[in-house]
Amino acid sequence: xxxxxxFKPSNPALQWIExxxxxxxxxxxxxxxxxxxxxLNYWWTFGAILSFMLAMQIATGVVLAMHYTPNAxxxxxxxxxIVRDVNYGWLLRNMHAVGASMFFFAVYVxxxxxxxxxxxxxxxxxxxxxxxxxxxxxxxxxxxxYVLPWGQMSFWGATVITNLFSAFPVVGDYIVTLLWGGYSxxxxxxxxxxxxxxxxxxxxAGVVVLHVWALHVAGQNNPAGVEPKTEKDTVPFTPHATIKxxxxxxxxxxxxxxxxxxxxNYLGDADNYIPANPAQTPAHIVPEWYYLPFYAMLRSIPxxxxxxxxxxxxxxxLVFLPWLDTAKTRSSKYRPLAKQFFWIFVIVCILLxxxxxxxxxGIYVIxxxxxxxxxxxxxxxxxxxxxxxxxxxxxxxxIADDVLAKxxxxxxxxxxxxxxxxxxxxxxxxxxAEEADTPPANRWSFAGPFGKxxxxxxxRGLKVYKEVCSNCHxxxxxxxxxxxxxxxxxxxxxxxxxxxxxxxxKDGPNDQGEMFERPGRPADYFPSPFPNEQAARVAxxxxxxxxxxxxxxxxxxxxxxxxFIFDFFTQYQxxxxxxxxxxxxxxxxxxxxxxxIPDGSYFNKYFxxxxxxxxxxxxxxxxxxxxxxxxxxxxxxxxxTAFLMWTAEPHMEARKQLGFQVFVFLIIFAxxxxxxxxxxxxxxx
Amino acid sequence: xxxxxxxxxxxIFAAWPFVAQxxxxxxxxxxxxxxxxxxxxxxxxQDIKVFWRGKPIYIxxxxxxxxxxxxxxxxxxxxxxxxxxxxxxxxxxxxxVVIGICTHLGCIPIAHEGLYDGFFCPxxxxxxxxxxxxxxxxxxxxxxxxxxxxxxxxxxxxx
Numbered sequence: 001x002x003x004x005x006x007f008k009p010s011n012p013a014l015q016w017i018e019x020x021x022x023x024x025x026x027x028x029x030x031x032x033x034x035x036x037x038x039x040l041n042y043w044w045t046f047g048a049i050l051s052f053m054l055a056m057q058i059a060t061g062v063v064l065a066m067h068y069t070p071n072a073x074x075x076x077x078x079x080x081x082i083v084r085d086v087n088y089g090w091l092l093r094n095m096h097a098v099g100a101s102m103f104f105f106a107v108y109v110x111x112x113x114x115x116x117x118x119x120x121x122x123x124x125x126x127x128x129x130x131x132x133x134x135x136x137x138x139x140x141x142x143x144x145x146y147v148l149p150w151g152q153m154s155f156w157g158a159t160v161i162t163n164l165f166s167a168f169p170v171v172g173d174y175i176v177t178l179l180w181g182g183y184s185x186x187x188x189x190x191x192x193x194x195x196x197x198x199x200x201x202x203x204x205a206g207v208v209v210l211h212v213w214a215l216h217v218a219g220q221n222n223p224a225g226v227e228p229k230t231e232k233d234t235v236p237f238t239p240h241a242t243i244k245x246x247x248x249x250x251x252x253x254x255x256x257x258x259x260x261x262x263x264x265n266y267l268g269d270a271d272n273y274i275p276a277n278p279a280q281t282p283a284h285i286v287p288e289w290y291y292l293p294f295y296a297m298l299r300s301i302p303x304x305x306x307x308x309x310x311x312x313x314x315x316x317x318l319v320f321l322p323w324l325d326t327a328k329t330r331s332s333k334y335r336p337l338a339k340q341f342f343w344i345f346v347i348v349c350i351l352l353x354x355x356x357x358x359x360x361x362g363i364y365v366i367x368x369x370x371x372x373x374x375x376x377x378x379x380x381x382x383x384x385x386x387x388x389x390x391x392x393x394x395x396x397x398x399i400a401d402d403v404l405a406k407x408x409x410x411x412x413x414x415x416x417x418x419x420x421x422x423x424x425x426x427x428x429x430x431x432x433a434e435e436a437d438t439p440p441a442n443r444w445s446f447a448g449p450f451g452k453x454x455x456x457x458x459x460r461g462l463k464v465y466k467e468v469c470s471n472c473h474x475x476x477x478x479x480x481x482x483x484x485x486x487x488x489x490x491x492x493x494x495x496x497x498x499x500x501x502x503x504x505x506k507d508g509p510n511d512q513g514e515m516f517e518r519p520g521r522p523a524d525y526f527p528s529p530f531p532n533e534q535a536a537r538v539a540x541x542x543x544x545x546x547x548x549x550x551x552x553x554x555x556x557x558x559x560x561x562x563x564f565i566f567d568f569f570t571q572y573q574x575x576x577x578x579x580x581x582x583x584x585x586x587x588x589x590x591x592x593x594x595x596x597i598p599d600g601s602y603f604n605k606y607f608x609x610x611x612x613x614x615x616x617x618x619x620x621x622x623x624x625x626x627x628x629x630x631x632x633x634x635x636x637x638x639x640x641t642a643f644l645m646w647t648a649e650p651h652m653e654a655r656k657q658l659g660f661q662v663f664v665f666l667i668i669f670a671x672x673x674x675x676x677x678x679x680x681x682x683x684x685x
Numbered sequence: 686x687x688x689x690x691x692x693x694x695x696x697i698f699a700a701w702p703f704v705a706q707x708x709x710x711x712x713x714x715x716x717x718x719x720x721x722x723x724x725x726x727x728x729x730x731q732d733i734k735v736f737w738r739g740k741p742i743y744i745x746x747x748x749x750x751x752x753x754x755x756x757x758x759x760x761x762x763x764x765x766x767x768x769x770x771x772x773x774x775x776x777x778x779x780x781x782v783v784i785g786i787c788t789h790l791g792c793i794p795i796a797h798e799g800l801y802d803g804f805f806c807p808x809x810x811x812x813x814x815x816x817x818x819x820x821x822x823x824x825x826x827x828x829x830x831x832x833x834x835x836x837x838x839x840x841x842x843x844x
Contacts, residue, residue, distance in 0.1 A: 182713045304825045361810060
């Protein structure tokens with residue numbers, strides 16, 4: 001896009017096309033011959049990483065849409081069916097869900113890089129503003145995508161965010177009704193969010209084209225912040241930038257795959273594995289980690305309208321950045337004060353993210369206000385002031401000079417960034433159950449990168465479920481056929497057919513128009529003990545026993561700082577199973593003196609609030625084991641928890657196995673990319 | 686000039702269906718018709734939750750003490766001043782009917798909790814009194830009273 005190209009294809013057929021549509025020349029001048037500053041560091045590869053992530057999200061999203069049902073009654077189940085039944089559905093869903101987080105992680109790095117090196121300054125203002133527009137579109141897309149699984153957090157997140165618009169005087173309520181297509185968040189809302197969630201990524205792709213166009217008109221900024229002057233200052237885009245970007249992408253893929261294969265739920269919220277329930281609000285409504293800083297600002301303002309205005313301003317202020325910071329020197333490398341304040345600003349953003357995940361009380365509110373003030377002060381006071389008083393250090397004469405004086409601290413900063421990112425990411429996790437005792441950690445056979453289910457435990461757990469839990473709890477996402485699936489309890493198809501035929505399944509209507517009962521088949525699902533939720537509620541003292549299919553993923557407890565950072569490295573993912581196992585063993589006949597248990601409830605040490613409606617379900621010797629395992633409550637609890645972990649994550653073994661193969665491949669690939677890159681760049685350093 | 690104006694008018698009219706389709710459709714509006722609720726089974730001090738237009742409506746049978754608490758507060762100390770009398774129907778002072786949606790960001794408050802024996806919102810800690818008025822926390826307004834009237838002494842029609 002830098003003027004007419006003198007590119008001439010050698011193939012006559014291509015020449016024929018080129019005379020009619022000079023697209024090859026355009027590609028050649030934009031992505032091959034295009035001069036790129038030779039001193040770009042690895043922070044500049046995030047542009048390519050973002051393009052890659054956008055393509056990834058669109059590809060996985062289009063495929064997921066082929067299996068998803070945007071209906072309030074069916075959406076939650078259809079997502080579970082994608083994960084359980086569609087070939088590689090678990091992989092595609094993880095790629096898409098984790099991909100959203102990775103996309104935002106990369107965009108934040110990209111934005112902070114622009115901020116640090118002054119990439120928004122003349123002549124790149126329009127380029128920067130287009131970037132802010134892309135970011136806003138991404139936020140809208142990400143929010144609507146999070147609503148689609150129709151879990152509790154989806155529903156209540158949608159309620160809270162759409163209600164933001166009700167803050168506007170007079171027209172607010174009309175806007176909200178218009179957004180909902182009803183009198184509350186419901187099926188029409190879900191349908192339109194699905195439509196828009198499909199549309200917006202393509203709008204983003206369109207704006208990305210403009211963004212790249214503007215980039216190629218103004219030329220890339222670079223760490224020195226001086227414009228290229230001679231040929232010596234630049235290298236051709238291909239192969240130099242292409243190979244470097246691809247190396248960046250391959251390293252990024254390692255991080256991405258770490259989440260996809262080993263901790264797909266680390267970035268999510270356990271509550272979203274509970275189907276949406278308009279009659280019950282989760283204790284803490286927390287957005288996805290990438291919105292937390294803005295959520296913190298919203299909540300720190302006591303007035304509703306002002307809070308909403310502040311939140312939107314915090315993003316819109318970025319549009320005016322080129323005119324707030326008028327310093328002539330671009331790169332913070334040569335601005336001693338701006339450099340320090342930049343890092344303080346990064347810390348402010350991370351801390352705001354941490355606060356966004358905390359309950360809005362006491363010290364958190366005050367800290368939120370102080371940090372919100374800091375955030376705005378950086379843009380409105382500090383940057384304009386610095387541009388007047390700061391004395392920048394001398395700039396290098398040219399990019400070539402800068403390259404000669406180069407020092408490599410990239411690895412250290414990358415490491416620092418990953419830790420910092422982990423901080424914010426994990427803080428989303430730290431908001432869970434109330435002041436209940438922390439469940440003790442267990443040794444699970446399925447933990448860790450090579451974890452596998454213990455077949456014996458799964459079979460014993462099924463027995464405990466059948467004889468005890470199934471009297472009240474449904475297991476409606478599990479079909480009998482699943483018991484023979486690879487990576488499961490390991491029954492044969494004949495055993496499964498025999499087990500299924502013990503059940504009576506309601507079917508019909510038959511030719512006479514009557515419903516009838518027949519013996520179960522492997523394709524049938526475990527029948528539920530109650531015909532509907534109301535019946536379950538009435539029969540159990542007002543508290544409906546939850547479906548157990550997903551319980552080990554739908555329950556969690558607070559890990560807290562700094563544990564959630566360690567969890568990222570140790571792949572600790574077993575909060576759910578630990579909680580369930582602890583709960584089953586946490587019943588005590590005599591509650592402590594300071595806890596009052598209402599009639600009809602029971603004391604449980606690990607249940608949030610301690611008053612649980614479920615009576616102590618297990619006692620020693622209740623279930624007879626055939627394989628000689630001890631018939632104790634502790635053993636029952638462990639076995640049934642392992643079984644329920646399998647029901648929640650039936651493809652876990654395949655996931656971890658494939659993950660190992662992918663890692664071996666990616667490490668080799670990244671290594672090859674690195675040496676290729678070194679070779680290509682040998683002449684440029 | 687006239688052509689341009691005609692084009693502008695035409696564009697606006699053509700755009701209108703695309704905006705209007707976003708609003709609740711006919712079946713949603715029909716489902717939002719008034720509902721009757723029988724109050725007879727609700728004992729003194731109890732409350733029920735019914736859904737109307739997808740919104741939870743709390744119907745609270747207030748005790749004498751709760752009514753007195755609500756009326757003892759001077760209205761000028763309130764964030765959203767309103768007398769208790771203005772929030773209930775005359776002659777049916779024991780019945781409080783409010784939409785159970787927190788005016789902050791739309792969570793559902795829990796009845797009979799919080800410092801004022803009224804409603805407590807678990808999301809951001811707003812507290813409402815026995816008249817559903819905001820007393821503490823970030824919510825800007827009282828819990829709204831839905832349109833309703835008494836059909837008989839023990840039956841109301843919401844809507």
